[in-house]
Amino acid sequence: xxxxxxxxxxxxxxxxxxxxxxxxxxxxxxxxxxxxxxxxxxxxxxxxxxxxxxxxxxxxxxxxxxxxxxxxxxxxxxxxxxxxxxxxxxxxxxxxxxxxxxxxxxxxxxxxxxxxxxxxxxxxxxxxxxxxxxxxxxxxxxxxxxxxxxxxxxxxxxxxxxxxxxxxxxxxxxxxxxxxxxxxxxxxxxxxxxxxxxxxxxxxxxxxxxxxxxxxxxxxxxxxxxxxxxxxxxxxxxxxxxxxxxxxxxxxxxxxxxxxxxxxx
Amino acid sequence: xxxxxxxxxxxxxxxxxxxxxxxxxxxxxxxxxxxxxxxxxxxxxxxxxxxxxxxxxxxxxxxxxxxxxxxxxxxxxxxxxxxxxxxxxxxxxxxxxxxxxxxxxxxxxxxxxxxxxxxxxxxxxxxxxxxxxxxxxxxxxxxxxxxxxxxxxxxxxxxxxxxxxxxxxxxxxxxxxxxxxxxxxxxxxxxxxxxxxxxxxxxxxxxxxxxxxxxxxxxxxxxxxxxxxxxxxxxxxxxxxxxxxxxxxxxxxxxxxxxxxxxxxxxxxxxxxxxxxxxxxxxxxxxxx
Numbered sequence: 001x002x003x004x005x006x007x008x009x010x011x012x013x014x015x016x017x018x019x020x021x022x023x024x025x026x027x028x029x030x031x032x033x034x035x036x037x038x039x040x041x042x043x044x045x046x047x048x049x050x051x052x053x054x055x056x057x058x059x060x061x062x063x064x065x066x067x068x069x070x071x072x073x074x075x076x077x078x079x080x081x082x083x084x085x086x087x088x089x090x091x092x093x094x095x096x097x098x099x100x101x102x103x104x105x106x107x108x109x110x111x112x113x114x115x116x117x118x119x120x121x122x123x124x125x126x127x128x129x130x131x132x133x134x135x136x137x138x139x140x141x142x143x144x145x146x147x148x149x150x151x152x153x154x155x156x157x158x159x160x161x162x163x164x165x166x167x168x169x170x171x172x173x174x175x176x177x178x179x180x181x182x183x184x185x186x187x188x189x190x191x192x193x194x195x196x197x198x199x200x201x202x203x204x205x206x207x208x209x210x211x212x213x214x215x216x217x218x219x220x221x222x223x224x225x226x227x228x229x230x231x232x233x234x235x236x237x238x239x240x241x242x243x244x245x246x247x248x249x250x251x252x253x254x255x256x257x258x259x260x261x262x263x264x265x
Numbered sequence: 266x267x268x269x270x271x272x273x274x275x276x277x278x279x280x281x282x283x284x285x286x287x288x289x290x291x292x293x294x295x296x297x298x299x300x301x302x303x304x305x306x307x308x309x310x311x312x313x314x315x316x317x318x319x320x321x322x323x324x325x326x327x328x329x330x331x332x333x334x335x336x337x338x339x340x341x342x343x344x345x346x347x348x349x350x351x352x353x354x355x356x357x358x359x360x361x362x363x364x365x366x367x368x369x370x371x372x373x374x375x376x377x378x379x380x381x382x383x384x385x386x387x388x389x390x391x392x393x394x395x396x397x398x399x400x401x402x403x404x405x406x407x408x409x410x411x412x413x414x415x416x417x418x419x420x421x422x423x424x425x426x427x428x429x430x431x432x433x434x435x436x437x438x439x440x441x442x443x444x445x446x447x448x449x450x451x452x453x454x455x456x457x458x459x460x461x462x463x464x465x466x467x468x469x470x471x472x473x474x475x476x477x478x479x480x481x482x483x484x485x486x487x488x489x490x491x492x493x494x495x496x497x498x499x500x501x502x503x504x505x506x507x508x509x510x511x512x513x514x515x516x517x518x519x520x521x522x523x524x525x526x527x528x529x530x531x532x533x534x535x536x537x538x539x540x541x542x543x544x545x546x547x548x549x550x551x552x553x554x
Contacts, residue, residue, distance in 0.1 A: 174361075180321050181362040184354035185423065186378025191342070196378075203374065206364035210409065 009069075010132050015060035016245075017130040022139030024246035028253045029127045035257045036119050044264030045115055051256060052119050061129050066122070073121050077114045084110035137162040138240055155230050163219070171212065178207050266332035266351065266430045266463055268295040268318055273327035275313055287313040289487045290327065295480070300457055300464045302474035302495060305484030306509050311467045312357075314484065315433045318465070319352035320345035331431065350379045353429030357436045359420035363408040368394070368419050371408050375427040386426065397422045397452055414445045421449070425456065432456075435467045446473055453477065472513035475499060483508060496532060 012018075017025070032051070039048050056066070086097075090105025128136065141158035148154050179189060187200040275288040287310045295301050305311040316322040317329045320336055323345075328337035334348050353375075356362070365371035369390055376386040391401050397418040403411065408419055417437075424432070434453070438446040454477050457464055466474050474481070474495070481498040483491040485508050491498055498505070502512055502520060519530055519540060528547040530540065 177356065178362055180316070181354070181356045181359065184319055184321060184349060184352075184356070185362075185375035185427070186346075186349055187374075188346075188378070191346070203362075203364045207361055211361060 009129065011061055011065070011129045012132075013060050013130065015058060015130065017055070017059045017126065020130075020249060021240055021242050021246040022131050022135040023143055023240060023242065024250050025127055025131055026136075026139050026143060027250050029123055031250075031253045031257050032123050033120060035260055036116055036123070038257075038261060039116070039264060040112065041264045044260060045112065047256075047260045047263060048115075048119055051260075052122055055126060056122070059126050059130055061126065066125065066129075069125060070118070070121065073117070077117050080117060081110040081114040084113055133162060133165040134238070135240065137165070138236065138238075142240065159230075167212075167215070170215075171208070174211055175204065175208055178204050267297045267330075268332075268431065268463065268465075269330040270294070270314075270317070271328050271330070273314075273317060273324045273329055275310075275317070275322060276325045277313075279325060287487050288324075291487075291489055292327075293482060293489055293492055295463060295465060295482075297463055298461045299479045300453075300466065300474075300477050302471070302478035302481045303465060303467045303484060304469065304471060304474070304481060304498075304510065305490075306469060309484040310487040311484045312435055313487075315435065315465055315467055316354075318431060318433055319354050320348045321354070350427065351429055352431045352433065353424040353427050355421055355424050355432070355434040355437055357439055358417075359424070359437075360408075360413065360416035363416060363420055363423075366407060367405050368399075368408050368411070369404040371419065372423045372426050375423055379427055389426070393422045393426055394419075396456070397425070398448060414441060417441070417445075417449070418452075421452070428460075429462065431463045431465070433465045433467070436469075437466065438468075438470070438473050450477060469510070470513075471499065471505075471510065472515060475513055475516065483510070485509075 032055075035051070036048055039045050056063075085102055085106045086100050088106035088109045089101070089103050091103045091108070093101045094104055094107065095102045131139075137158045140161065141154050144152055144154035144157060182200060182203045183189065185203075187203050188196045189200045189204075192200075270291050270293050272290045272292055273288055274286070274290050277283075277285045277287055291310075291314060303311045303315060313322065317324060317336065318331055320340070323336055323340055324338055326338065328335055330336075331348060331352065334344070336345065336348070363371050365374060369387070372390055372393060373383065373386045377383065390404065394401055394404060399415060399418050399422070403415070403419075408416060411419060421434075421437070432453075437453070438449050441449065450473055453464060453466070456462075457477075466478065468474055478495040481492065481495040482489055483498060483505070490508055491501065491504060499513075499516060502516070505512060515535075515537075519535065522528060522540070522544065523530055526544065526547075528544050530543055535543065
């Protein structure tokens with residue numbers, strides 16, 4: 001049931017992307033996200049496509065793996081496309097379906113937003129697929145460090161993230177177990193009427209949430225019992241190292257971003 | 266209902282790099298109306314085996330026959346639905362599946378899904394709750410306000426409410442105190458005497474099933490290592506130990522006494538009192554001679 005979800009999954013490897021510093025990757029991804037939001041012409045989206053495909057090619061992640069993971073998001077993308085296609089009233093009328101008219105501007109807008117979503121998920125998936133969760137949170141913590149002065153709890157945010165990531169698989173296992181138990185009691189998750197399915201979902205979600213809260217409480221208690229007190233002067237077992245190639249990679253992304261901004265006009 | 270496994274194999278995550286074979290051509294028969302213990306270490310395939318009985322898992326190869334229904338790799342999901350109404354399954358930590366606002370609502374969830382009318386099932390609830398040893402006043406409380414042991418009984422009542430012909434329990438006494446364990450075992454014993462259904466208990470703790478199981482199946486590495494009458498299985502201590510199973514302390518004590526004194530015990534699952542009586546009787550017998 002949950003086999004295809006790749007959000008937050010890490011695929012160990014040894015590509016250039018895998019070996020990059022987590023901070024460099026975070027900066028690069030931030031830049032790429034900005035670029036994706038800035039693009040609003042066909043030329044712009046063309047350049048974004050070339051860029052993202054390029055990044056994917058050096059990541060060494062199999063295409064089939066990515067497409068499979070994109071499948072659940074596809075519904076969202078198609079949905080957004082349809083919404084825009086039917087509700088935007090710009091350009092010429094192309095076709096009329098019942099009370100709705102489809103305008104050329106709507107199609108264009110729908111395609112743009114659909115592509116935008118697709119690339120956003122692709123770029124962020126590539127980040128998590130090539131960076132181990134530990135590196136990712138370490139990187140984030142260090143990047144938030146300067147904001148500490150303004151009261152941003154950098155260490156706590158990073159800790160929360162790593163705990164959340166750590167418990168994703170646990171939650172999935174738990175969900176599968178509860179699904180089995182309720183199926184054995186005749187709950188209908190995949191067949192039956194809308195009402196029966198809703199009832200089945202409730203029988204899954206209530207225990208799942210209760211267990212999650214219980215577990216969070218236990219964890220908090222265990223941490224306190226061991227005297228955990230945040231990141232005060234702790235050193236890291238595996239320190240992140242920023243190399244020259246990280247600087248270069250970030251520069252390349254930044255320069256391409258600026259170039260794209262002018263190129264798409 | 267009689268349950269027959271014929272060369273049943275099961276592979277988790279088939280056709281992926283994470284493929285793992287959990288059952289290897291298992292063939293065995295669980296006779297109708299008996300209490301069967303399925304014993305094995307963690308990862309021996311015992312849970313996988315029993316999940317085939319109510320169609321939660323379909324065999325990758327081979328087939329399973331439950332009563333008159335057969336489940337093989339080609340069986341459709343629709344056909345399995347009926348099977349589930351006859352086969353009740355109590356998972357490990359069943360209290361984790363409670364979700365309704367009141368204990369009563371949770372108990373009738375299964376029967377309602379099976380199409381029993383609400384009135385009809387509500388009549389039986391007071392009897393059920395007493396059978397599992399809970400007070401009737403708890404029926405209208407939230408299940409989350411019960412203690413751990415009470416929650417487990419409420420969850421078991423939810424499965425018994427479906428009045429299954431086959432009842433499967435996966436480690437039903439895990440993490441209960443000795444008294445709680447004994448009470449669950451007693452409850453199962455009584456239910457079995459009254460309904461004469463087939464009960465299958467999955468466990469790695471032989472002590473808890475020594476009293477009530479009539480048959481035992483020992484799983485090892487996805488295969489059946491030993492099977493037969495429970496008594497005979499428990500007697501083969503050497504083989505059980507070789508399979509990495511802990512012998513019940515009681516059994517160890519009895520066999521030690523037996524070796525030291527030469528008393529042949531009538532059973533390996535005697536209570537301490539009965540064992541003492543037999544030792545005494547045998548001593549007297551010896552003196553007489």
